[in-house]
Amino acid sequence: MRVRGFTMKLKPGCAEEYRRRHDALWPELAALLRESGISDYAIFVDRGSNTLFAVQKLGPEFDPEALRRHPVMRRWWEYMADLMEVHPDKSPVEGELELMFHLA
Template structure:
């Protein structure tokens, strides 16, 4: 099992909408994540900077950010593009984070 972490950026004033949309995550997207090996997925918000910190446990090498070729993920990205920083293809601007400590 691999652990992945990355950060993204939420637009100012969009916390409630971000939470609402994730509370209503589409069942087919949730199933795709599970089928792709994502067994745990948490997103935390640093409200002082609007930085989103994401953590995933995955089997295999890739995580959710590697599913951009699928139609459902492209639709999700478009659905989220108005409330967070995105690339021209609507994928979230994300920065992979290096694990520097892990306590078992």
């Protein structure tokens, strides 16, 4: 199992709507994430900077490119694009984080 950490950025004033949409996560998206090899996924927010910090546990079968191409993932990105900094294809702008310490 591999752990991945990354950042994303919310637009100002969008934290509550971001939370609301994730509280109502589409069942098909949750299933897709699990089927893709994500066994644990948490997102935190730093409200001072609107920075999201995400942590995922990834199984050996995790294929990020297959997930990026999946229609459900692309539809979710379109749905979330008004709340976040995104690329032209509506995927979130992400900053990879280097794991420095992990106590298990």
